[in-house]
Amino acid sequence: GRAADRGEFSMRRSRKVKILATIGPALSSVEMIGKLFEAGADVFRINMSHSDHALMRTLVERIRSVEKASDRPIGILADLQGPKLRLGAFADGAIDIAPGDVFVLDTDPAPGTQERVELPHPEVLAALEAGHRLLLDDGKVRLRVTEATPTRAVTVVEAGSRLSDRKGVSVPDSTIDFGAMTAKDRSDLEAALHAGADWIALSFVQRAEDLAEVKKIARGRAAVMAKIEKPQAVERLDSIIEQADALMVA
Numbered sequence: 001g002r003a004a005d006r007g008e009f010s011m012r013r014s015r016k017v018k019i020l021a022t023i024g025p026a027l028s029s030v031e032m033i034g035k036l037f038e039a040g041a042d043v044f045r046i047n048m049s050h051s052d053h054a055l056m057r058t059l060v061e062r063i064r065s066v067e068k069a070s071d072r073p074i075g076i077l078a079d080l081q082g083p084k085l086r087l088g089a090f091a092d093g094a095i096d097i098a099p100g101d102v103f104v105l106d107t108d109p110a111p112g113t114q115e116r117v118e119l120p121h122p123e124v125l126a127a128l129e130a131g132h133r134l135l136l137d138d139g140k141v142r143l144r145v146t147e148a149t150p151t152r153a154v155t156v157v158e159a160g161s162r163l164s165d166r167k168g169v170s171v172p173d174s175t176i177d178f179g180a181m182t183a184k185d186r187s188d189l190e191a192a193l194h195a196g197a198d199w200i201a202l203s204f205v206q207r208a209e210d211l212a213e214v215k216k217i218a219r220g221r222a223a224v225m226a227k228i229e230k231p232q233a234v235e236r237l238d239s240i241i242e243q244a245d246a247l248m249v250a
Contacts, residue, residue: 018042020077023059030062037066043075043199046192049084053191060195075199077225078192080185082203083178085169087136088118094164101157103143105134119153119169126150127174136160137167175232180210189214193221201225201248206232211243 021041023033033044044063046056060076067074091111097103104116107125112118119125125148128134134143134155141160145153180202181189189200202214205226214224226233226240229250233240241247 013040013042018075020045020075022047028055028059028062030065033062034066034069037070037074041074043077045077045079045201046197047079048185048188048192049079049081053188056188056191057195060197064196076197077199077201078188078195078197078222079201079227080181080188080203082180082185082227083176083182085121085124085171086166087163087169088112088120089165090117090163094162097141097157097160097163099157099159102146103155103157104152105143105155106152117163121169122150123177124169124171124174125153127171127176128153129174132171132173133158135170135172136163139170141167172230175206179213180204180206181213186217189217193218197222199223199225199246201227203227203250204230205240206230207236208239208243211240215243 019040020043021027021036022045027033027036036044044059046059048056051059056078063074063076088109089111091113095112095114102115105119105125106116107118107122108116109118109120128145128148130145130148132145134145135141136143137160141163142158143155144158145155147154192200200214200218200222202211202224205211205228211224211226218224223245225246225248226244227248227250228234228237
């Protein structure tokens with residue numbers, strides 16, 4: 001409005017779009033948080049995958065000090081890590097692969113070879129079916145399942161050149177029989193609520209029931225955001241929307 005044009009209420013914003021900024025190590029000082037806020041950030045995201053409770057509390061305190069100085073509300077979102085799936089280890093630390101190679105994931109804890117490696121998550125192996133994809137190392141390696149049993153999945157490499165110890169595994173096509181919260185997530189959730197976070201983001205949501213557990217613990221102390229990053233969540237979007245206060249397309 002005209003008051004804003006004259007420089008009054010200088011931090012009041014009329015735009016409908018909100019800007020969410022993730023705080024990393026280089027952006028965690030009060031000075032940098034203040035600069036990000038002045039540049040347009042409305043909400044700050046604290047990634048609990050990389051923040052212990054002490055750091056999270058420090059970041060919340062710094063954000064709140066900027067909020068107090070600006071006299072304008074700032075949102076704080078604590079993003080829970082969710083289940084972290086990882087490969088086992090290789091005998092030589094890594095292998096070279098190429099599209100077309102056959103590669104096996106199994107329950108054998110023996111060090112991995114050029115032909116196979118342990119996937120220490122029986123619930124994932126049980127959920128795999130022929131045709132499902134596995135994305136490893138943040139998607140740098142893509143496997144396609146050709147045969148699957150509860151203890152062994154035979155795959156063909158579709159993309160990638162190298163695979164090393166304990167890389168992350170994502171299974172976008174498979175509905176896994178576990179909740180979206182781990183013991184770490186529950187601990188992080190309680191700490192974030194106690195610190196006064198405004199929003200809690202839940203990773204790898206598969207079904208509306210995943211959100212119900214968070215909401216039960218939060219008891220209205222924070223709003224709950226569902227991260228939509230699996231096809232199962234898209235298929236169940238209506239019921240997830242009923243439970244969630246907001247969605248993040250992750």
